[in-house]
Amino acid sequence: MKHTDVLIVGAGPTGLVLALWLQAQGVAVRIIDKASGPGTTSRAMLVHARTLELYRQMGMADAVAAAGHPSRVVNMWARGKRRAQIDVRDFGADITPYPYLLIFPQDQHEAYLCDQLAERGLTIERDTELLEAEDAGDYVTAVLRSPDGKVETCTSRFMVGADGAASTVRKGLGGSFRGGTYSALLYVADVEVAQDTFNGNVHLSFDESDFLLVFPYGAEGKMRLVGSVRSERVASSADLNFEDVGHESLHAMGITVTHLNWFSTYKSHHRMTDHFRRGNIFLAGDAAHIHSPAGGQGMNTGIGDAINLAWKLAAVVNGRGNDALLDSYHAERAAFAKTLIKTTDQAFNLASRKGSVFGFMRTYVVPNVAKLAFGLATARAAMFRAISQVAISYSNGPLGAGRAGTVSGGDRLPFVHLETGDNYGPLADITWQVHVYGQPADALRTWCADKDIPLHVFDWTAGCDAAGFARDAAYLLRPDTYIGCASPAGDVVPLQDYLKGLGL
Template sequence: MDQLPVLIVGAGPTGLAMACNLVRYGVKFRIVESASTPSIYSRAIGIQPRTLEYFHDLGVSDQLIAEGRKIYVVNGYVEGEKAFQLVTHTLERFSTQFPFLLSVPQSKTEKILEEKLNSFGIKVERGVSFETVEEREGLKVRLRLSDGKEELIDPIYLIACDGAHSQVRKSLNIEFKGHQDPHLFLLADLSLDWKYSDDAVHFFLGKKGTFGFIPLPGSKLFRFVSPLNVNESNLEPSFDLLKRVLKERGFWDKITINNVEWLSPFTVQYRSTLCFRNGNIFFLGDAAHIHSPVGGQGMNLGIQDAANLSWKLAIVLQNYGRKELLESYNWERRPIAQKVLRGTEVATNIVAIKFILFRWFRNAALRLIGKFRAFSVAITGRVSQLKHSYRESYVSYNYQIPFIKGWYSFRSAPIGGDRMPDTGSLRLKNDEKIYYLNSILKEPTHHLLIFLGQNFIDEIPEEYYQLVSNLKYYYGTLIIPHLVVPFGQFPFPHSWKRSVIYDPEQRMHIKFGASTPCLYLIRPDKHISFRSHPVDEEALFRYLDQIFY
């Protein structure tokens, strides 16, 4: 029997996202989950714009948006008065189809992902628990099946998506380094009546404590979240505690709670493994990193871990990609997780300040800086995860010759490792249909964008024909070339047979700094892997040689 290429342990959002990605890349796998039924708890509710872009690639973003709630505004009140407003339309500067936060209970996100997986004829093996893994001449994994029997398998790769208490991690004696935070949060999903808008997040910072309400899909449904004060932390989580918390913060008489759908304490920990890879075993999501829920980053990070690793695993398993590429998963994702851990710890400490005097300083500072647009721009940009970049990665490369024509605009554009801007107003043929770039580059492979440059009027250079013919010869369908032209239709005859992206408003040219001809190579996870100015076939092939066989 053929060896199983990949075993995924855990069917939370990370494991399911990994599975859906591997289906796209044509990789065979099994996914096992110890729980016999799907989770019904709402837990993480915020889907960030960057995750929605990945969900778009997986074909689930439309359904999530239909079943979720778009949030464009976060209102901040300091001691009862509105002090700041964060607006997500500022995210449009990143060129994204999704300039908003989507609120969806985690149980629904998981359900939609699992249904997607089922639509490919793949089932999560429920009631099957991972027990141990040993590394001797490959991986030897012991599973406990739902009928109590044991199964021994030897997958080539093991993907640990089994959450914060990861049994894979424990089985390998891998340390989950970090610390527990002194703050305890109370979370509750409530149906309520009040005078505030149902479409925005509302955060209240007072002398007696901080709390927030985040809209959930449905009418007048909200997630309540509040760090507990010292005198509240050891009380049983219950409706009485919720009432006490709201009373203490002077808000009990401002709302009518119709129903409490779910209520849970949340102990904050900041932990991560020292390396997200151990030989042929990879750690993703909460199995690799956990942190505070402030900012709604946790679930999103795991889903993005899956997007990063899956394409690398696919091309290595299919014998096109160099094995060293797999090491870049740890090099790229761990610094991002560390940054999120640090950022959420700072944010949590600010939100949950215990000392009255410090609260007073915080509130005064927020009243002051909250007035500036830059405050909204900085916070929404960071939380959206659209700025996550792999610039330091050894698989990100920039080739440019300084001081030649067009150099300055190219220099100011996104560079190797950055997320690909998802520019809009693009056309594919001489029709009226408008596309976003992400929708054009839908094949799960590398894409080469060959920009003609903004002022192009000549004919297509012969070297571009040669470039695409060489690409086809050496890399077949692994890299799809697209000619990006700065007009709505060709003003001259041509014999270009490959994909053409028409950019009549030149938005894409401007965003990519392509005032003169240049190349951008886009990875399957829609990060820029290589770019060159001017167009340099030799530099491109040197780069490709490091990635592919």
């Protein structure tokens, strides 16, 4: 009988990232997938700034950014004319090292992650299916069927279901998956065009009955199209093709499709399970929550689940964490997923619902409001923070403690430019660390040395003040680069109490 620390079921982006982050923290991992290989087509196109910030921990961000296609401008069209434009270059650079939307199709993304696993000596067990699992209290017993049809039993300290919306793990737990299916039929098409005049920028087009997203990527005028199918076309044909969908928006933007690489239709769903954790078994990614395509949030949210969970599992496996730490996974990620489903649901309904009221809102109200709002730097920054996921905060969760300046425990570490580099450099170490912007107290230096916690001291600058830091305060960072505890006076007592409460 084989044994491992963590058995991961599912080798999509969520499972792959989880395996990488666990292995980097000294955890033995086994990852299985019932498919024979990674996906070859995809609907997920965007890798957001927060995901790239986290990829920087593993030295992966630059390679992903180089392989993808950064889009720094988002254009909004309505009734055949460009009505609004948001350019993140004038403010995003003060928010994140990655001030753009990165277009990187999921099939290419998965292939890259698989290569990263292979380079680190991890093998994905393909054509391997989970038949059943039982949580025995101290470990999980899983029955697997291998490619040759043989059945084996595997034990693990923990098991994670990252096996998609039809999750076998979730079904085995008896977990709910409440939500619904949107009425709109969507299509996704990979095309080549006669001339790409968009310079790699993203475009969103509305008319009274359709919407269309255009993602230019790659060389030679390649584009990914995501759009809605008009209701009369849905009723007239069960087997739609690209010629059946509306091309008015394409023509209005001057796009002439010369070649269709592939085309598919689908319906989008919004669902969420009731528990991300039951005992020693966890759910992550689409196995726990699925969303509308609005904002390109789904895949990035699954990756966020994986990194949030990885350091907590690693702490417990390595004997440095308690059950409250594991419980915090559901508390933090379920709260975000619930909010995300609500917001993307509202956005998607506005974009896709039929009827004159929704058509009027899409083609007249939204573009004009957007044009006014995008004229304000604060509105553009707020929009970018929300879409890029840098605004995610766990300050209301069980692991957020203290406040120093405008920065609270549970917040993402604010990004600050320095004379040489930036304050994100030390985050390459997946470990607890303390940041001080100014002068650390002597007691803090001693405490960090005694606890073997790295202390990083940065000169106080106007940028630190603008980012919301308090001078000379101590910020205890979690291994996933969120602030765990903020101590305004640099006092070690709050930090010590915080770690003790989590069994760390």
